[in-house]
Amino acid sequence: MNDSVLDAPGLSRRGLLKVGLMGTAFLATAGLTASLTGCSASTPANGFAILRDSDLPFLKALIPVMLAGAVKPEQMPAAIDGTLQNLDYSLNRLSPEMLKLTVQLFDVLAMAVTRGPLTGIWGSWENASADDIRHFLDRWQNSSLSLLRMGHSSLLQLVMMGWYGRPEAWAHCGYPGPPKI
Amino acid sequence: MPVPDLFAEGLARGWKTYNGSRLDQDLTLEADVAIVGTGAGGGTTAEILSAAGYKVLLIEEGPLKTSSDFKMQEAEAYPSLYQEGIGRMSKDGAITIMQGRAVGGTTLVNWTSSFRTPEPTLEHWAKEHNVKGHSPAEMAPWFEKMEQRLGVAPWIMPPNVNNDIIRLGCEKLGYHWKVIPRNVRGCWNLGYCGMGCPTNAKQSMLVTTIPATLEKGGELLYLARADKLLIDGDKVTGIQCQAMDERCVAPTGRTITVKAKHYVLSGGGINTPAILMRSDAPDPHKRAGKRTFIHLVNFSAAQFEQVVNPFYGAPQSIYSDHFQWDHGTTGRMSFKLEVPPLQPALTATLLGRFGEDNALRMEQLPHTNAMLALLRDGFHPESAEGTVELRGDGSPVLDYQMTDYTWDGVRRAFHTMAEIQFAAGAKSVLPLHADAGYVKTLGEAKSLIDGLSLEIYRTRLGSAHVMGGCAMGEDPSQAVTDSLGRHHQLGNLSIHDGSLFPTSIGANPQLSVYGLTAQLASQLAERLRTA
Numbered sequence: 063m064n065d066s067v068l069d070a071p072g073l074s075r076r077g078l079l080k081v082g083l084m085g086t087a088f089l090a091t092a093g094l095t096a097s098l099t100g101c102s103a104s105t106p107a108n109g110f111a112i113l114r115d116s117d118l119p120f121l122k123a124l125i126p127v128m129l130a131g132a133v134k135p136e137q138m139p140a141a142i143d144g145t146l147q148n149l150d151y152s153l154n155r156l157s158p159e160m161l162k163l164t165v166q167l168f169d170v171l172a173m174a175v176t177r178g179p180l181t182g183i184w185g186s187w188e189n190a191s192a193d194d195i196r197h198f199l200d201r202w203q204n205s206s207l208s209l210l211r212m213g214h215s216s217l218l219q220l221v222m223m224g225w226y227g228r229p230e231a232w233a234h235c236g237y238p239g240p241p242k243i
Numbered sequence: 244m245p246v247p248d249l250f251a252e253g254l255a256r257g258w259k260t261y262n263g264s265r266l267d268q269d270l271t272l273e274a275d276v277a278i279v280g281t282g283a284g285g286g287t288t289a290e291i292l293s294a295a296g297y298k299v300l301l302i303e304e305g306p307l308k309t310s311s312d313f314k315m316q317e318a319e320a321y322p323s324l325y326q327e328g329i330g331r332m333s334k335d336g337a338i339t340i341m342q343g344r345a346v347g348g349t350t351l352v353n354w355t356s357s358f359r360t361p362e363p364t365l366e367h368w369a370k371e372h373n374v375k376g377h378s379p380a381e382m383a384p385w386f387e388k389m390e391q392r393l394g395v396a397p398w399i400m401p402p403n404v405n406n407d408i409i410r411l412g413c414e415k416l417g418y419h420w421k422v423i424p425r426n427v428r429g430c431w432n433l434g435y436c437g438m439g440c441p442t443n444a445k446q447s448m449l450v451t452t453i454p455a456t457l458e459k460g461g462e463l464l465y466l467a468r469a470d471k472l473l474i475d476g477d478k479v480t481g482i483q484c485q486a487m488d489e490r491c492v493a494p495t496g497r498t499i500t501v502k503a504k505h506y507v508l509s510g511g512g513i514n515t516p517a518i519l520m521r522s523d524a525p526d527p528h529k530r531a532g533k534r535t536f537i538h539l540v541n542f543s544a545a546q547f548e549q550v551v552n553p554f555y556g557a558p559q560s561i562y563s564d565h566f567q568w569d570h571g572t573t574g575r576m577s578f579k580l581e582v583p584p585l586q587p588a589l590t591a592t593l594l595g596r597f598g599e600d601n602a603l604r605m606e607q608l609p610h611t612n613a614m615l616a617l618l619r620d621g622f623h624p625e626s627a628e629g630t631v632e633l634r635g636d637g638s639p640v641l642d643y644q645m646t647d648y649t650w651d652g653v654r655r656a657f658h659t660m661a662e663i664q665f666a667a668g669a670k671s672v673l674p675l676h677a678d679a680g681y682v683k684t685l686g687e688a689k690s691l692i693d694g695l696s697l698e699i700y701r702t703r704l705g706s707a708h709v710m711g712g713c714a715m716g717e718d719p720s721q722a723v724t725d726s727l728g729r730h731h732q733l734g735n736l737s738i739h740d741g742s743l744f745p746t747s748i749g750a751n752p753q754l755s756v757y758g759l760t761a762q763l764a765s766q767l768a769e770r771l772r773t774a
Binding site (some may be wrong): 132 | 317330491587
């Protein structure tokens with residue numbers, strides 16, 4: 063499946079790139095800007111400064127796929143929680159413009175109207191298989207749309223930095239931590 | 244606490260500082276000279292002017308963090324001490340740009356490498372960019388002065404294994420290599436320079452020029468972002484600053500107005516052009532923000548039988564300039580070879596991929612080396628170059644456009660790094676590119692590299708040196724300031740930072756900024772005296 067939903071007349075690739083705001087661009091293509099205004103919540107989820115309830119399903123589906131091989135299955139739930147904590151901490155310190163871009167990326171992944179067409183995951187994130195997720199990541203990495211390639215790169219960096227900044231991640235990579243001084 | 248916190252002790256003795264995040268009312272501050280930015284240029288300028296008897300006010304957008312705050316933890320240091328919470332990247336998101344954002348600027352988080360501006364660079368500026376008074380002979384005493392001031396000397400301890408790999412490989416191949424001079428005194432050889440030096444060994448502005456300034460009665464305003472210059476005709480009449488919250492993310496709503504006789508911008512590349520643009524400063528030839536360069540970086544990882552532990556030890560101690568000037572100053576894209584330190588969070592994002600692939604790479608971290616190539620952009624007309632733009636909220640972003648000329652340098656750098664790593668005994672090498680896996684022979688590396696599609700996102704690119712955007716030069720149609728750092732259109736405004744460079748430097752830039760701004764500040768002190 064290609065990204066034909068985005069071949070809407072008048073919205074060229076160049077146009078999309080110029081807009082530079084992922085969520086707005088995709089919503090505009092879907093002709094749903096007006097009806098979806100205010101749809102994405104901005105209140106943080108319980109225990110978080112930035113991450114919202116709407117962000118958690120896709121992150122909880124994505125993180126175990128990204129950390130597969132680095133974390134034992136029985137430790138994965140704790141690793142997901144830890145990664146979410148670190149991710150939230152860094153998001154809470156991003157510049158407003160970078161946070162805006164990241165939140166728009168998250169909105170595109172969270173909202174059914176954009177998720178299906180862009181990731182190929184039409185059902186809920188809870189029901190997405192690891193293969194479904196790998197396919198979506200592969201599709202974004204090789205997309206003809208630079209916004210999706212940028213989104214792919216962002217997701218990898220955010221999750222990897224989040225996990226490997228935590229001491230629990232270090233046994234796997236043989237890092238004893240900073241010296242005691 | 245391993246060492247006394249010198250800055251905290253100074254504060255206890257009465258150094259005058261203002262914490263923007265704590266203001267509950269707007270504030271007006273006055274000084275003889277107001278300096279925006281506390282990095283290499285701002286610190287150097289402040290020390291010289293305050294020693295000459297001027298009342299100096301330093302203005303820093305970032306937080307004040309000192310040695311007792313530095314815990315050598317990536318998760319804490321990156322969001323706290325780096326621009327945009329380490330979120331700063333090129334406009335297309337392809338290049339992560341590491342720049343400091345705290346008292347001390349990028350000198351607080353750099354890896355201590357200190358090189359004089361290469362002679363070919365200075366000569367190129369004189370010849371092609373109408374720069375006067377900065378020949379190698381004229382600059383030498385200023386480099387000397389700042390080398391003395393900041394303890395710059397070739398690193399005396401043995402290089403860690405990560406760095407020694409450059410030496411071993413270059414020796415085998417007959418390539419140039421040398422020991423890197425570092426601005427440290429009593430360094431413990433820990434390797435956490437990038438997270439703030441916990442022992443005060445790194446001679447950053449935080450522990451040298453800023454304390455000297457504050458001792459002399461200078462003042463420091465931090466967590467205050469210089470938003471706009473207030474301009475009346477050809478004079479700056481004030482700086483309007485936004486107080487920032489303690490995370491340095493959101494303005495608190497309080498403003499600080501600064502009034503001075505002379506104003507100096509030392510925010511560095513990207514930031515200084517942004518101030519001029521937000522202020523609608525006169526710019527008849529549209530030069531502000533143009534010709535911003537970044538020493539674009541690409542990387543190569545390698546696995547060794549022996550233990551490397553690339554996360555410990557002085558991060559940079561060996562370099563090679565073998566491919567920096569071999570085609571002259573303006574031939575094909577050239578590069579300087581060094582290594583980055585590999586603490587886990589940064590490494591995980593460098594090594595690429597996810598899941599099993601990334602896990603296998605990270606598992607070998609203790610046996611992993613990485614090399615980087617600093618591409619010398621800005622010398623050739625076909626070099627990649629950047630332009631600073633303002634985003635919706637007035638904050639800057641760098642639009643850096645790649646070119647074939649530059650990609651050619653990237654590919655050759657991949658080849659060279661692989662060659663050196665195998666010559667040093669690597670079992671396998673991994674050019675850092677989405678389509679590359681570890682390969683076991685140089686022959687395989689060559690085929691792999693020749694076949695890579697060199698495009699953004701797929702190629703891991705970075706930058707830790709932002710230069711240019713407010714070029715100096717005698718021709719106002721090309722430059723924002725003259726060769727003395729004086730703004731061409733505004734009489735009481737100077738720029739003293741790396742944004743003055745007409746091209747990239749061709750070496751880690753801090754000493755270039757120290758030397759140049761020491762000269763400019765000394766000349767400014769003299770001009771103010773006779774004004």
